[in-house]
Amino acid sequence: MTTVKEAIEAMIRERNVETGRVSGLSRQIIAQMNTLQTGILVNFESLPGINSSGEAHLNLYLQAGAREALRAALRSGIAQQPSLRMTINSAFRTVAQQHILYRVYQRDPKLIPLAAKPGNSNHEDGLAIDVNNYNAWKTYLLANGWQWLGGNDPVHFFNTNGRDDISTLGVKAFQSLWNRYNPTDRMTVDGNFGDQTAAKMDRCPIRGFSVVSVFRLGDNGAVVTRIQQHLTNVGFSVPINGVFDDKTKAAVIKFQLKQGLAADGDVGPMTLKLLGIRL
Ligand SMILES: [Zn+2]
Secondary structure, X not given: OOEHHHHHHHHHHHOOOOHHHHHHHHHXXXXXXXXXXXXXXXXXOOOOOEEOOOOOOOEOEEOHHHHHHHHHHHHHHHHHOOOOOEEEEEOEOOHHHXXXXXXXXXXXXXXXXXXXXOOOOOOOOOOEEEEOOHHHHHHHHHOOOOXXXXXXXXXXXXXXXXXXXXXOHHHHHHHHHHHHHOOOOOOOOOOOOOHHHHHHHHOOEOOOOOOOOOEOOOOEOHHHHHHHHHHHXXXXXXXXXXXXXXXXXXXXXXXXXXXOOOOOOOEOHHHHHHHOOOO
């Protein structure tokens, strides 16, 4: 398990901001938004003409009205140029992703020169897309109700046709999701992303909430450091660097084999217990 805060620290250290690292948490937030307001966000990946890179940070969701306007723009573009495809850089952004961008912007404006506070970007309302090949699509988007603010942010288009105002829904979804998994540490579900909500976001697992914590290859943070220390203490020496790397995984597998556990290299509740680690 890696927390949002630990992931942010790693991104700043590595000079590489990758909001796809919270894709698990993001999926849970989107599902919770659709639970709180039934069907508010609809997937548009399957619209003819959409080219999806499948990158982890991409959430191909819009509100229904915007999706229909996108469908119309795609249809008119393809009618003119049958081979034309639209490549999306960014679409729906969850409050967790926006939190990362805002935190990095606060800490290191060289890395992220500008970011809206969570709850204040129209990518969070399911009304905006960033189109990589915007020159090819601009005419068709503008003819179908999409708006464009000009050359400062040329990839950015937004559509407010028949929209619902959901500016607080993403934050409410996160707050209620947190409360469900942290019944002894609840917060007010007010849709306001204040300091208390931000601090709790920092403590969230990037892969999303679950009943059990599992630490595995690619994780980083304080618990990984403890796992490495305990492995080293019991004779499976690894570099103690807080990064669950290949060497750590190999040592975990050796430890699990010795203990008669399923040797998958993932540190779940049993492996943690036998290493003597209590979270
Ligand atoms: Zn944009």
